[in-house]
Amino acid sequence: MHRRTAVVGVGESVYYKRGGAKESEFRLACTAIRRASEDAGLALADIDGFVSYRDERNTPLRLAAALGIRALNFSAQTWGGGGNGCASAVAIADAAVGAGYADHVVVFRALAQGQFRRFGQASGATLAGGSAAFTAPYGLASAPQTMAMDTMRFMHEHGIGQDALAEISLASYEHAQRNPRALRYGTPLTREDYHASRWIAEPFHLFDCCPENDGAAAVVITTMERARDLHKPPVPILAAAQGLDYRASVGAYNAPNFPTAHYRHVGTKLWERAGVGPGDVDVAQFYENFTGPVLMAISEMGFCEPEELDEFVSDGNIRWPDGRLPINTSGGNLGEAYIHGFENINEAVRQLRDESTCQVEGAQLSLSVSGPLAAPGSAILFCRA
């Protein structure tokens, strides 16, 4: 439990449906970063590091020049196939600032799927190599298709019903109704709508799947010491973890612990480092690529046994304001916007500044869990200063 560094600023662009952004992805990135530094009370020139994930196109080289950064001291990004990197990117900034490599590090993600390749679209390449050679030729060519296989086995092994998947989607949509930033603000979802929606890849209905959107989100990390002179109350990082179980990254569904969302090891390390347990968490954001993998991550992070998931997520238990563990309180990937999960980092921070539109009263511990089923998993736990 370290509290050595803190988030001191959060910012985002306007979020758009895919193709809705008139400005370029790079300009969206600049907007989110400018707003995060303004929120912190810092000049853009004071930013001296950038961290992102998953082959972020808007590089620190271009950003540093375009934003007039006085001197760049640090840049990095994580490995991994997708939104598994949100929390580990923040953890890299935490490590860099803690080590003194940089003073004010921006962690960000910009993603305009209307301007570049859509995540939901298969490449349709003539040849597939690596572990995809064993799956793509059989018609598993996009994330919902490949992740449906893991989820179907998980549901079978633990007796999980379709309504448990629905609960994740319904919670996100319900919370989005209170958040004016959310793309689904004003368009509620009913259980009937969910079940009536078309299949994408069984067991995923349309409303189990994240949308493709345009936007950018960013935070600024600095030391607790420097944070005291800035605008907003700092939100300290209590602990973070990333990683994998033994050989869990073996491809084509051959990991020894298949099916796994890659959160058992992450959970163990996170709670060990934080000195608290899942029962102590007041509010949590879980990256929804698809609803089923969120269920896997909830149980692997230690909130309940897989057999208890149906009960854990039903009866309003994960909904604000009365649920035992409100999740995805801004609407998350499904309801707010799919900014590759980074909007969930911003929301986890807002919960500890009393700025959420579904504010958990007096929240002390706020968790953000990154993309499940993409490896390595990562999670971060923030606390109140």
Place this chain on the structure above:
Amino acid sequence: MRSILPEDWTLPAVDELNEAFFTSGRILLQSCAGCGTIQHPPEEICHRCQGTEFETRESSGRGTVYSYTVIHHPAHPKLAQSVPYAVVLVSLDDFPDVRITGNVLNRAFDGVSIGLPVRAVWEEIKTKNGAVYRLPQWEVVE
């Protein structure tokens, strides 16, 4: 000929490691020459003894459906005429830790479920530039 997906759909990029699996017309698994460890998909190095010499072990090709999905939304225009189609994950009876992905050729998309007994069959595919694949596929054992 491909029976589920279109003729011009993605094929495996064949390399030294996976050539036996995709072209032999048998279920050949990578086995470490030093310690006998089976690994699938094949890798450059044995995860148990770090050996780099390999042999193959042949499976009987009998297996059980371990998981499946039915794809309804075509993720690529080439798949538009193929949906809905089922994709299965088969656990081999003689190497139960090995799981192989494929399609079921003798059942409709809604005729697959976890636990079905299956056996391997092969789809022979000749590409325009003369490459020959024998893709492992599956049939439900009636």
